[in-house]
C-alpha cells in the first residue's frame with residue numbers, strides 16, 4: 179500500500195494542525211473568560227464591548243473572519259504571517275462562543291453564594307475568583323470540550339490561506355498522486371485521532387474540576 | 398442610651414409596587430441583643446439585608462458606628478457610596494443566612510479561613526489557629542476537614558456562624574437561622590448563639606420565630622408589621638404581656 | 654489608516670455582484686438543511702433501533718462525521734466520488750457535504766426530543782396495539798419535533814455560516830465572488846467586509862426569528 183508513503187507528509191501537516199489547535203484553544207479560553215466576565219459587569223460600556231465582540235464573531239463565520247484578517251488587514255497596514263492569522267482568527271471565533279459558555283455557567287451559580295461573599299466583605303473580583311468561578315468551572319468543561327472539537331475541525335480552513343496543515347497536505351498529495359480515496363480516508367482518521375485525544379483530555383479535566391464539588395455534590 | 402452602633406434614619410424600601418419600609422427609624426446600642434419578630438412578608442429580612450448591603454434603600458440613611466453605610470459625605474452632601482467606602486463600613490457587619498450558603502467547594506475550616514486570609518489579610522497559620530478555636534467553640538472541632546455536603550443542617554449552620562464570627566464583626570445578623578433545620582437540630586444552633594452572646598462583645602440582631610429563645614436571650618424585642626415597628630420592649634413584656642392588639646393577635650397565631 | 658482604505662462608490666458598485674452570489678449561498682443553505690433535517694431524523698430513529706447491527710454503526714458514523722472537518726468531507730465527496738463513477742457538480746457535492754455534516758447535529762437534536770417523550774405515550778400505543786412504525790409516525794414523532802424546532806433553527810444558522818467553505822471547491826457563493834472581485838480589482842477591503850456584514854445581518858435577523866418561534870412554541874405547548 180501507498181499509505182506508508184503518504185504518512186510522513188501527512189504527519190508533518192498534522193503537527194501544524196495540532197500547533198494551531200493548541201494556540202487557538204489558549205486564545206479562545208482567554209477571550210471566553212474575559213468576554214464572559216465582561217458581560218456580567220455592572221458597567222454598561224464594559225458589557226457593550228463584550229456583546230459587540232461576541233455578536234460579531236458568532237454572527238459571521240470562521241472562514242469569513244479568517245479571510246478578512248488575511249486579505250483585508252494588510253490594507254490597514256497590519257501584515258501578519260498566515261500562521262498567526264490562522265490561530266488568532268480561530269481563537270477569536272471560538273472565544274466568542276466560549277464567552278457565552280462562561281457567562282451561562284457563572285449565572286447558574288446560586289445567588290446565595292454571592293450574598294455569602296458580601297457577608298464576608300469580599301470585593302466583587304475576589305468573590306468571582308475564589309467563590310463563583312470555581313463553582314462554575316465543572317459546568318463549563320463539557321461545553322468547552324465541544325468547542326475545542328469544533329475548533330479542531332475549523333483548523334482545516336487555514337489550508338485556504340496557504341498554511342500547510344493536514345488538509346493542505348492532503349489536497350497537495352491528491353493533486354500529485356490521484357490516490358484520492360486512500361489519502362482522504364487517512365486524513366479523516368487522523369483528525370478523528372486528534373479529536374479523541376481532546377475528548378480524553380477533557381474527561382480528565384472534568385474529573386479534576388469536579389473533585390472539590392463531587393464530595394457529595396452541591397445541594 | 399449611648400451612641401448607637403446602628404441607626405436607621407427615615408429608611409424606605411420598596412420592590413416595584415410593594416412598599417416594604419416607610420420612614421423606618423431604629424437605633425441599636427453597642428452590644429445589644431435585638432430580636433426581630435413579625436408575620437411573614439413584614440420586612441424582617443429586608444431590614445437585615447439592607448444592613449448587610451444586599452439591598453439598597455430607596456430613601457433615608459443607615460449609619461454604622463456613626464458612618465453612613467450606603468452613602469458617603471462629599472462636599473458636605475450625602476452621595477452614593479463607592480465600593481471603597483462601602484467595603485470599609487461593611488467590614489463591621491457579618492451575616493448568617495437561613496440556608497447557610499456555605500461554599501460547597503471548600504472544607505469547613507476552608508470556609509472559616511477564607512475571609513480572614515483574603516479579606517482581612519491575616520497570615521494563614523494565624524487564620525487556621527483562630528478558625529480551629531471558633532469551630533471548637535461551636536462544637537465542630539472534629540469536623541474541620543469535612544465538606545458542607547458531608548455535614549448535617551445543624552452542623553452546616555454552626556460552620557456558617559463560625560465563618561461569620563471569624564470576620565471579627567461588631568454586628569452579627571441572623572436571619573431565621575434555625576428555620577431550615579429539623580426540629581432536633583435547632584437546639585445545637587441556638588446553643589452556639591447563646592455562647593457567642595455570653596463570650597463576645599458583639600451586637601446581635603436576630604430575626605427569629607423561636608419565641609422562647611427571643612424572650613430569654615434578647616435585651617429587646619421588636620415586633621414589626623408592614624415595615625413599621627408596632628411594639629418594642631424587653632422580651633418579657635412584648636412576648637408575655639403585649640400591649641398592642643396586633644402583637645397579641647400575632648402571638649396567639651404563632652403560639653397557638 | 655488612509656482615506657482611501659474604504660471606497661463607498663466601489664462598495665456600492667460591487668454590491669449587486671455579491672448579492673447575486675448570495676442567492677447561491679441561500680440556495681445551498683436551504684437545500685442542504687432539508688437534506689440534513691430528513692437524514693438526521695432517519696439517523697436518530699436508526700440509532701434507537703433495537704438491532705445493534707443498525708444502531709452501533711450509525712452511532713459510530715455520526716461520531717466520526719461530527720469529529721472531522723466539513724472541509725475535508727466536502728473534498729472527499731468532490732474528489733472521491735468520481736473514482737466510483739459518480740461525477741457531481743461542485744455545488745451539488747458541496748450541498749451534500751453540508752447536509753451530511755449537519756444531519757449528525759440534527760440527529761442529536763431529534764434524539765433529545767425523542768427521549769423526552771414520556772413512557773406513558775409508548776404504553777398507550779401498545780395498549781392500542783399500534784405497530785412500531787405507526788407509533789413513531791402518528792404518536793411519537795409529531796410530539797417530539799415541535800419542541801426541538803428552535804434547536805434545529807440554530808443549526809440552520811450554523812450551516813448558513815459554513816457555506817463559504819464551498820468556495821474551496823470553486824462554487825461561486827458570496828465568499829468566492831468576493832475573492833474574485835478582490836483578485837480582479839486588487840481591492841479586498843470592500844468585498845470581504847460586505848460579505849461579513851451580510852452574514853452578520855442575516856444571522857442576527859434569523860436568531861431573532863428563531864427566538865420568536867421559540868416563544869410562540871412555548872406558549873403553544875404550554876397551552
Ligand SMILES: Nc1ncnc2c1ncn2[C@@H]1O[C@H](COP(=O)(O)OP(=O)(O)OP(=O)(O)O)[C@@H](O)[C@H]1O
Nearest residue numbers: 412413415417435436437438439440441442443444
Ligand atoms: N427581591 C425582591 N423582589 C420583590 N419583592 C421582594 C423582594 N424581596 C422581598 N420582597 C417583598 O418584600 C416584602 C418583605 O419581604 P421580607 O423578605 O423582608 O419579609 P420577611 O418579614 O422576612 O418574611 P418571612 O418571614 O417570610 O421571611 C414581601 O412582600 C416580599 O414579597
Ligand SMILES: [Mg+2]
Nearest residue numbers: 441442443573
Ligand atoms: Mg425573611
